[in-house]
Amino acid sequence: xxxxxxxxxxxxxxxxxxxxxxxxxxxxxxxxxxxxxxxxxxxxxxxxxxxxxxxxxxxxxxxxxxxxxxxxxxxxxxxxxxxxxxxxxxxxxxxxxxxxxxxxxxxxxxxxxxxxxxxxxxxxxxxxxxxxxxxxxxxxxxxxxxxxxxxxxxxxxxxxxxxxxxxxxxxxxxxxxxxxxxxxxxxxxxxxxxxxxxxxxxxxxxxxxxxxxxxxxxxxxxxxxxxxxxxxxxxxxxxxxxxxxxxxxxxxxxxxxxxxxxxxxxxxxxxxxxxxxxxxxxxxxxxxxxxxxxxxxxxxxxxxxxxxxxxxxxxxxxxxxxxxxxxxxxxxxxxxxxxxxxxxxxxxxxxxxxxxxxxxxxxxxxxxxxxxxxxxxxxxxxxxxxxxxxxxxxxxxxxxxxxxxxxxxxxxxxxxxxxxxxxxxxxxxxxxxxxxxxxxxxxxxxxxxxxxxxxxxxxxxxxxxxxxxxxxxxxxxxxxxxxxxxxxxxxxxxxxxxxxxxxxxxxxxxxxxxxxxxxxxxxxxxxxxxxxxxxxxxxxxxxxxxxxxxxxxxxxxxxxxxxxxxxxxxxxxxxxxxxxxxxxxxxxxxxxx
Amino acid sequence: xxxxxxxxxxxxxxxxxxxxxxxxxxxxxxxxxxxxxxxxxxxxxxxxxxxxxxxxxxxxxxxxxxxxxxxxxxxxxxxxxxxxxxxxxxxxxxxxxxxx
Numbered sequence: 001x002x003x004x005x006x007x008x009x010x011x012x013x014x015x016x017x018x019x020x021x022x023x024x025x026x027x028x029x030x031x032x033x034x035x036x037x038x039x040x041x042x043x044x045x046x047x048x049x050x051x052x053x054x055x056x057x058x059x060x061x062x063x064x065x066x067x068x069x070x071x072x073x074x075x076x077x078x079x080x081x082x083x084x085x086x087x088x089x090x091x092x093x094x095x096x097x098x099x100x101x102x103x104x105x106x107x108x109x110x111x112x113x114x115x116x117x118x119x120x121x122x123x124x125x126x127x128x129x130x131x132x133x134x135x136x137x138x139x140x141x142x143x144x145x146x147x148x149x150x151x152x153x154x155x156x157x158x159x160x161x162x163x164x165x166x167x168x169x170x171x172x173x174x175x176x177x178x179x180x181x182x183x184x185x186x187x188x189x190x191x192x193x194x195x196x197x198x199x200x201x202x203x204x205x206x207x208x209x210x211x212x213x214x215x216x217x218x219x220x221x222x223x224x225x226x227x228x229x230x231x232x233x234x235x236x237x238x239x240x241x242x243x244x245x246x247x248x249x250x251x252x253x254x255x256x257x258x259x260x261x262x263x264x265x266x267x268x269x270x271x272x273x274x275x276x277x278x279x280x281x282x283x284x285x286x287x288x289x290x291x292x293x294x295x296x297x298x299x300x301x302x303x304x305x306x307x308x309x310x311x312x313x314x315x316x317x318x319x320x321x322x323x324x325x326x327x328x329x330x331x332x333x334x335x336x337x338x339x340x341x342x343x344x345x346x347x348x349x350x351x352x353x354x355x356x357x358x359x360x361x362x363x364x365x366x367x368x369x370x371x372x373x374x375x376x377x378x379x380x381x382x383x384x385x386x387x388x389x390x391x392x393x394x395x396x397x398x399x400x401x402x403x404x405x406x407x408x409x410x411x412x413x414x415x416x417x418x419x420x421x422x423x424x425x426x427x428x429x430x431x432x433x434x435x436x437x438x439x440x441x442x443x444x445x446x447x448x449x450x451x452x453x454x455x456x457x458x459x460x461x462x463x464x465x466x467x468x469x470x471x472x473x474x475x476x477x478x479x480x481x482x483x484x485x486x487x488x489x490x491x492x493x494x495x496x497x498x499x500x501x502x503x504x505x506x507x508x509x510x511x512x513x514x515x516x517x518x519x520x521x522x523x524x525x526x527x528x529x530x531x532x533x534x535x536x537x538x539x540x541x542x543x544x545x546x547x548x549x550x551x552x553x554x555x556x557x558x559x560x561x562x563x564x565x566x567x568x569x570x571x572x573x574x575x576x577x578x579x580x581x582x583x584x585x586x587x588x589x590x591x592x593x
Numbered sequence: 594x595x596x597x598x599x600x601x602x603x604x605x606x607x608x609x610x611x612x613x614x615x616x617x618x619x620x621x622x623x624x625x626x627x628x629x630x631x632x633x634x635x636x637x638x639x640x641x642x643x644x645x646x647x648x649x650x651x652x653x654x655x656x657x658x659x660x661x662x663x664x665x666x667x668x669x670x671x672x673x674x675x676x677x678x679x680x681x682x683x684x685x686x687x688x689x690x691x692x693x
Contacts, residue, residue: 023632027641030628034648037621041614041655048607048662053600058669062662069658076655080648090633165636172640176647 005122005136008144010112012151014104017097017161024091025254031084032258038077040268045070075182079175081255082187082229086171088254089228092247093164099301100157107150114143163221167191171228192229195222203230208239208412215240227251235309238409242305242327249309253287256280256311275316278345283309283320286352290324293356296590297363302326304352307374308406311344314380318344322352324359325372327410333419334358334373334544335410335444337403339427339451340382351375354530358424361541361588369545372419378402381428393431393456393495400435400456404442411443420546422446426529427481431456431495437464448472448543449506450529450536453484454496461499461506472543472551474511474536475500477573478525500570502556509543510552511536512572514580533581537588552585604670611663618656625649 049066051059118139125132167189174180175187185193200206200214215223227234227247234240234248260277263269269277283306290304308321327333336358338351355373362371379399403423411418421444425433430452436442438457447464449455452473461468475482485498500508512535513528529536535552542550555571579585626649630641 018634020632027628027630027632034621034625037617041618044610044614048610051603051607053603062665066662073655076651165634169637169640172637172644176644178651181651
């Protein structure tokens with residue numbers, strides 16, 4: 001008897017999205033450089049139109065004409081810049097498409113291996129039993145279903161690719177006549193313009209919830225169009241998915257790098273632009289690190305997200321937020337606020353690396369949940385130890401409001417799929433975090449304060465609004481900054497109550513440095529809370545993972561009631577059981593071979 | 594009553610600046626004509642090339658415009674200089690003396 005097993009055909013042929021990312025980025029950079037040329041003409045024409053040393057009818061005619069030239073070149077600059085953004089956005093989108101293409105190729109390869117194995121088994125089978133026949137047919141059915149899913153995913157990818165290519169073509173077409181080039185919206189696609197006219201579009205006072213509804217109501221093509229055309233609006237729009245903000249900010253970053261580098265080469269950078277370029281380059285480095293990171297637990301690439309990007313903010317100190325992992329879907333999300341001396345141009349890559357460590361600690365030994373960790377520098381942190389702002393809570397209060405607003409924006413983007421969120425603050429950033437929580441209702445589930453000089457307005461953990469069981473404190477006993485917080489009875493020179501003190505009522509966790517000495521420091525022991533295989537990072541990982549039972553508790557700082565340096569007694573100072581890379585205590589990542 | 598007048602060095606500087614703009618825009622025009630859209634998807638390369646051609650022309654027109662300003666300001670300077678020298682000559686002929 002002949003038995004027929006319907007082995008599905010091997011399909012589809014996986015087609016590679018067309019284009020080369022590197023050459024597209026170079027093309028976009030060329031357009032951005034060209035935009036600086038038109039800007040220069042606009043500026044110089046405006047300046048040359050106002051010669052104060054020439055009077056008369058001829059001068060009036062000259063001045064009128066030069067003014068027109070300036071205005072027109074300003075419009076030209078705007079148009080070519082918008083087309084450059086569209087090209088940059090296309091390069092970013094193609095990067096994503098090629099990643100999906102690689103996944104499809106790999107899936108197709110695995111399916112083909114299963115198919116070959118099935119064919120081999122069918123051909124090797126003689127005198128099959130009914131059970132064997134049914135098993136072969138079951139494998140064939142499942143294989144067919146998986147091939148169909150692959151085809152559907154492949155078709156979906158190429159629909160998106162086609163839409164993106166049409167969008168880019170439209171951007172070029174919308175700026176290839178003199179009239180279009182001179183218009184206020186030259187280079188802007190009709191899809192983008194119509195999308196921005198819909199109710200709830202950002203930039204016109206819409207609430208984060210309305211912005212989220214607006215975004216979800218757009219087609220994928222419209223979403224791509226507005227990211228390309230209005231990155232300055234979308235990059236900072238609360239309520240948008242993090243991925244959309246990130247895409248928009250990548251467009252702005254590429255534009256800044258191209259335009260400011262061109263000015264640098266010509267020697268025409270202003271002081272502010274010099275700082276902006278430094279910020280942009282630092283951000284690029286951090287983003288590349290994040291994009292290239294491989295999760296050691298399962299080998300996937302969580303990717304980086306540039307959630308906030310403004311290199312000109314605070315007179316060029318800049319604001320930036322950079323995440324590891326998928327902020328839109330992660331089960332656990334941590335937002336970290338740094339302390340004094342943190343600047344976009346010097347510290348974005350440094351803190352990005354620490355977010356990677358936190359991501360890894362949260363995943364390693366975690367409950368299998370997905371994780372995203374984000375470095376947030378959305379406030380003007382004091383510049384130095386001797387900056388008068390360091391001694392007061394003004395910047396922390398302002399930053400706390402901004403932090404609470406941004407977290408609310410992140411929440412609005414995931415109203416139907418809320419993450420377990422943890423706010424982590426270090427040093428002055430812990431005071432900022434405390435202000436966000438105590439004064440502005442910071443909408444997180446857990447709070448962790450590290451190396452804190454004081455919890456600002458919060459007298460107790462309960463004042464932070466998440467429940468004292470959800471407030472955690474990491475304090476290295478040799479951390480001189482953490483020693484500044486006020487004790488219950490004797491006060492102190494810090495920025496509010498010491499959150500590690502018994503009276504505050506938080507959950508202090510082990511955070512000792514295994515290489516500690518006998519003296520307190522303001523540097524090494526203050527900046528080690530994210531060190532790989534440290535007690536602190538291990539416990540932070542458990543907090544972020546939501547596994548509170550696995551947090552290793554440390555005894556609180558004790559108020560002696562004695563004024564001055566003897567006003568407190570830290571039991572951890574005398575702890576002789578400090579660990580490093582110890583499972584269940586301080587092992588935060590798979591050991592390297 | 595209208596006012597007329599100019600300061601030579603300032604206008605000479607303007608001529609120099611406009612000529613500099615002309616050179617830079619001429620270079621840009623040439624550069625844009627050479628931009629390579631070959632890394633873009635094949636489906637958009639045609640539009641990209643038309644865009645580049647159009648903008649290369651725009652940059653060239655911008656260069657011509659800057660050159661026109663430079664020439665116009667230079668002509669103004671030349672006119673004033675010529676008139677000034679002529680007037681100086683005529684006034685000098687008067688010798689300022691009644692002794693003729």
